[in-house]
Amino acid sequence: MDLFDDLPEPKQTPVPVSAQQKSTREEEEEEEEVKEEEEKSLKRKREDAERHADKKEEEEEEKEEIKKVCREGLPVLRGYVAARRGEREEMQDDHVMLPDMSSCMSALPCQVSRVSYFAVFDGHGGARASRFAAEHLHHNLAKKFPSGETENLDKLVKKCLLDTFRQTDEDFLRKASSQKPVWKDGSTATCVLVVDDMVYVANLGDSRAVLCRMEAAGGGGGGGGVGGQRKVVTLALNKEHNPTIYEERMRIQRAGGTVRDGRVLGVLEVSRSIGDGQYKRCGVISTPDLRRCQLTANDRFIILACDGLFKVFSADEAVKFVLNVLQEGSVEKRSGVTEEEVRFEAACQQLASEAVRRGCADNVTVILVSISF
Structure with missing residues (x-):
């Protein structure tokens, strides 16, 4: 007998349809x-x-x-240039004028409205180093220039200039050493960078930048003095680098080089430059001297020129020469050009021509930057 016969078979309890619908x-x-x-x-x-x-x-x-x-409220800057070959067989100078560098830059720092750039390059041993610096230095500067929210802009601009000069020199030396025969060209570099109303001057070698400032006769910076008289003040914006300067000579000697007849190894006339690969081991460096100066309403113009000009002009003489041309009575009027622009153009051209007339046999390049507020 099956013990489970009496047990009913298990039945499945169906889920009500209404419950499924609810779920x-x-x-x-x-x-x-x-x-x-x-x-x-x-x-x-x-x-x-x-x-x-x-x-x-x-x-x-x-x-x-x-x-x-x-x-x-920023100064309006206009650049004028004059170049003379002099008695040299080749023009080894080069220059760049960019009153507004924004076209080269991706972005400016938030607090900066405008950046201007003017530069003179005086080549030696050939024109390749000066040409290379003129073509590449401002592009390197644009890439390295600070942008966006920045603190301590002054420090960042100075670092940017130092990095830019080092990069440009390294790039040229790399290219020069890859040539057969190796390029031995070198170049000075004097660059005026104007960030809004602050002028930064970076310099290698013996080109110079000077500022003409008109001050009150009593020495103050604001008024016109007694009877409106104002005195001319010439401000040097950079320091020259030649091997006869004590600090430069000491550096060259520490590096194992010598200074003879005022030249590195008796040959090279400058102690800092772009290029000159064969002298880099002798203490010739590409680190620029940096200076800065804030422009004021009393500032009239900047002269930026290679040593060809300053061999026959002192800085004061050059400034006074330009002022005399600017103050001449009549000027030739030209369509679409203001009288002031005609005067500055004439002053720049006459200054370069006068340097040649005074017996300068070297290349002469002059940039004259007018300043107006």
């Missing part, structure tokens, strides 16, 4: 709630993004407005 409906409601939450979240993100974009746009507009206001 499905709950799942659908939950899915709808999740979708609604996701849509709300996306909407919030979109709104936040739009608010952020609007805020950023407002900030950019505010910065542009600030820059516009700043720009209105």
